[in-house]
Amino acid sequence: MKTVSLTPWCNLFLTESKYSISLTRSRNKALLYAGSATFILLMSVVLFTYAYHLALAGAFVTVLLLSGFKQVNVSKKPCISMFELTSQGLCCFDQQQIYQVQASSRFSFLGCWLVLQLISNNQLHTNSEKNKAKKVLFIFRDSLSAQDFARITRVITQMTCPH
Structure with missing residues (x-):
């Protein structure tokens, strides 16, 4: 049946x-914005002052700070x-x-x-x-x-x- x-x-x-x-919340979004702002700032330093050593030092410090920010582990992110x-x-x-x-x-x-x-x-x-x-x-x-x-x-x- x-x-x-x-x-x-x-x-x-x-x-x-x-x-x-x-x-x-995306950490990559914050890194992208911070990296873009730093790039624009460093390019303006190079274009207007020709201080390549200052721009290179700023880029190095920025890369270190951004990579350290990326390595910090956040276990629980809020929805x-x-x-x-x-x-x-x-x-x-x-x-x-x-x-x-x-x-x-x-x-x-x-x-x-x-x-x-x-x-x-x-x-x-x-x-x-x-x-x-x-x-x-x-x-x-x-x-x-x-x-x-x-x-x-x-x-x-x-x-x-x-x-």
């Missing part, structure tokens, strides 16, 4: 394929943001707005570059209005756990290379 299930298999798949991605990601590429930042990961999204050793398209219930928008609803987001790799980074890269790979 065959029993009838009240839960369709497609609903089970959709509920099981949602991932909660949590973001923490600053969370969003849900499905295996089909749907992102939900809050309960009202749902975005679709686009094929132009990329990932690298630095992090993930997400290009998101707003999905609305009313699909009567013109083409120019849809382009305005795109959201671009860069997430540094160190602000994600290894598991969350793998999930995001898997979704991006599925979006860029559909099989």
Whole structure:
């Protein structure tokens, strides 16, 4: 005798394929900003004073300080943001707005570059209005756990290379 299930298999798949991605503060972002500011400052010293020895000493001290800052181990970083990601590429930042990961999204050793398209219930928008609803987001790799980074890269790979 065959029993009838009240839960369709497609609903089970959709509920099981949602991932909660949590973001923490990125140390690489701070290092990138500090390094860029130092580079601009040192280049202005070299351009206006021709004090190459001063710029070289400043660069050396900066590299030492930034590498020491990078080596400090912070075991528990607080979560600053969370969003849900499905295996089909749907992102939900809050309960009202749902975005679709686009094929132009990329990932690298630095992090993930997400290009998101707003999905609305009313699909009567013109083409120019849809382009305005795109959201671009860069997430540094160190602000994600290894598991969350793998999930995001898997979704991006599925979006860029559909099989």
